[in-house]
Amino acid sequence: MQVYEAPLRDMRFVLHELFADEPFGKVEANEEFDTDLLDAILEEANKLATGVLLPLNRSGDEEGCHLENGVVRTPKGFKEAYDQFREGGWCALAADPAWGGQGLPETVNKLVEEMISATNVSFGLYPGLTHGATTAMIDFASEDLKNTWLPKMVEGTWSGTMCLTEAHCGTDLGLLRTKAVPQDDGSYKISGGKIFISAGEQDLTENIVHLVLARLPDAPAGIKGISMFLVPKLLLDDQGRPSKPNNVSVAAIEHKMGIKASATCQLNFDESTGWLVGTPNKGMQAMFRMMNNERVAVGVQGLGIGEAAYQSAVWYAKDRLQGRSLSGAKYPDKPADPIIVHPDVRRMLMTMRANNEGCRAVCGWVARALETAEKGTEPEAKQRAEDFVALMTPVVKALFTDLGFESANLAVQVYGGHGYIRESGVEQYVRDARIAQIYEGTNGIQALDLVGRKMGANNGRYLRSFFHPVAQFVEELKAHEEFGKMGEAFEKAFQALQLATGTIAQKGLADPEEAGAAATEYLRLLGMVAMGYCFGKSAVLAHTKLAEGTGEADFYKAKIVTARFFFDRMLPPASSLVLAIKRGKASMMEMPVEAF
Incomplete structure (x- = not known):
């Protein structure tokens, strides 16, 4: 059974309490949003997620999307849900007020994204991709393009996509073949085919604005010859209304393992009219602006699915009667005890809970830095925040999606045979979570980005934005009257990370494959x-x-218990990853290709 209620108390803890002292500097633009307002927004988002999106999750998965005469039809109820979502202002939640957005803190936006992902990740892809497209346009598009397209995109009347992948190239975009031919009026004719385009065609919005990577006729080879173009599905008339088709057609939609209610399209551009976004041959700069935003959002998808899987598993573990507690019957008036009394079930539930609470807290930390990086005015704090975001973006994307998939699998295991059949609803979480480890750059690519680009960037400056506060906190935790042993365990993990960093830096300079072999660990x-x-x-x-007696004792006691579980059971295996890193690439790379 798919069970979900937003963990509002933990969300408020992350939003208001946990990082109140985080030294990224104040963001003046956020000061107009008081605590009561932000809490009310989270409560309304929970109502929308549980009341509108969750009821469509299972049915949307069962029905999927359909291609009819070149038009994609989303599942029953999606159009009405999207209209309600848009009319409620949710599309514009964190967007720039200059273009009609509400300008809410990124921390709040990420918590709302978590709720949407937990209740209907397929639905969330439609507005989510539009938000990513608008961020790239705000930074790189001309004022004319922004004035023409952004207001309707921000309000959600028009949507956006990112069109990178082609049949012969995914990660290696230097191989792409889509062409852009300049026209006398300053526009371009775009021709080529793109695959795996999420929300590439749908019936939710009046128009779709595609951000397309293509090559100019005189572009240099490889990655340095890529430009970005804005290519709408429908061209606008003199009144600025979508009117004439722009030779953008859907060749097919993919039949996928999961996220079936999200239309994943093969698109053909046949001399479609487009306009340059940014500088010629510098399209990757603009695309990475969008991709980095999407990578954090994809990480949040993993967190959302992990939370929904956890809540569903807890519901089942409390309801399912099976066997007796090893320490004696806990419910002697019943024919058996609920399975939540068994240690191994507790192990799985606590692992899921720790995954979710840990990821939510890290996300709040990164979101605070995002706010300073984007809206801050103090140069030193802004630089530190930018460094931290650059370092943590691949970590958020890969770690959260790995742990979300792990939690979804654990939910199936808690359900046992009932989890493996469709009627329970939890097997959908496994299928939906799996794609998040792949799209927006596979998790292996994220790991290579971390060790190949971020670790040594600016003489290790990105790493210092993380290492310095962690090193300081290690000493504080070791000295704490209650958590000294926890601090000692944390110190060992941090020392393992420092040792791993030095090992990779030393070996990677001499042999890049050594760094690649260690990247995922x-x-x-x-x-x-x-x-x-x-x-x-x-x-x-x-x-x-608890010492202050401020109330909510049960919540704070549970926080401490979950933290102890993490340090006792989850952090020690992670610390041992340094042993694999020190072993190097030999056993991984020495096998001849012919022997596989």
């Missing part, structure tokens, strides 16, 4: 240390609140 280790930092801060804060 390194990303996991850094991510788990980040979670440890957040759990340690959570435990200290909860202890202080």
Whole structure:
């Protein structure tokens, strides 16, 4: 059974309490939003997610999308839900007020995205991609393009996509073949085919604005010859209304393992009219602006599915009677005890809970930095925030989606045979979660980005934005009267991360394959240390609140228990990843290709 209610108390903890002292600097633009207003927004988002989106999740998965005469039909109820979503202002939640957005803090936006992903990740892709497209346009498009297209995109009347992948190239975009031919009026004719385009065609919005990567006739080869173009599905008339078709057609929609209610399209551009976004041959700069936004959003998808899977598993574990507790019957008046009494079921539930709370806290940390990076005015704090966001973006994308998939699988295991059949609804979480580890750059690519680009960037400056606060907190946690042993465990994990960093830096200089061989383990280790930092801060804060007698004792006690579980059971295996990193690439790379 798909069960979900937004964990509003934990969300408020992350939003208002956990990072109140985080030194990224104040963001003046956020000061107009008081606590009561932000809490009310989260409560309304929960009503929308549970009352409108969750009821469509299973039916949307069963029905999927349909291609009829070149038009994609989304599942029953999606159009009405989208209209309600748009009319409620949810499309414009965190968008720039200059273009009709509400300008809410990114931390709040990410919590709302989590609710949407938990209740209907397929639905969330439609407005989510539009938000990513608008961020790229705001930074790189001309004023004329922004004035023409952004207001309707921000309000959600028109949607946006990103068109990168072609049949012969995914990650290696230097191989793309889509062409852009200049026209006398300053526009371009775009010709080529793109695949795996999420929301590439749908019946939810009046128009679709595609951001397309293509090559100019005189473009240099490889990645340095890529430009970005804005190519609408429908051209506008003299009144600015969608009118004439623009030779953008759907060749097919993909039949996928999961996210079946999200239309994944093969698009053909046949001399479609487009306009340059940004500078010629600098399209990757603009596309990475959009992709980095989407990578964090995809990480949140993993968190959302993990939370929904956890809640569904808890509901079942409390309801399912099976066997007796090893320490004696806990419910002697019943024919058997609920399975939540069994240690192995508790292990799975606590792992899922820790995954979710840890990822939510890390997301709040990164979102705070995002706010300063985008809206901050103090140069030093802004630079530190930008460094931290650059470092943590691949970690959020890869770690959150890996753990979300792990939690979805654990939910199926808690359900047992009932989890493996469609009627329970939890097997959908496994299928929906799986794509998040692949799109917007596979998790292996995220790991390579971390060790190949971010780790050594600016003489390690990105790493210092993370290492410095963690090192300081290690000493604070070790000295804490209640959590000294927790601090010692955290120190060992941090030392393992430092050792891994030095090992990769040394070996990688001489042999890039050594860095590549260690990349996935390194990303996991850094991510788990980040979670440890957040759990340690959570435990200290909860202890202080309990000592002050400020109320909500059960919530704060549960925070401490979850933190202890993380340090006792989850962080030690992560610390051992340094052993694999030190072993190097030999056993991974020495097998001849012919022997596989």
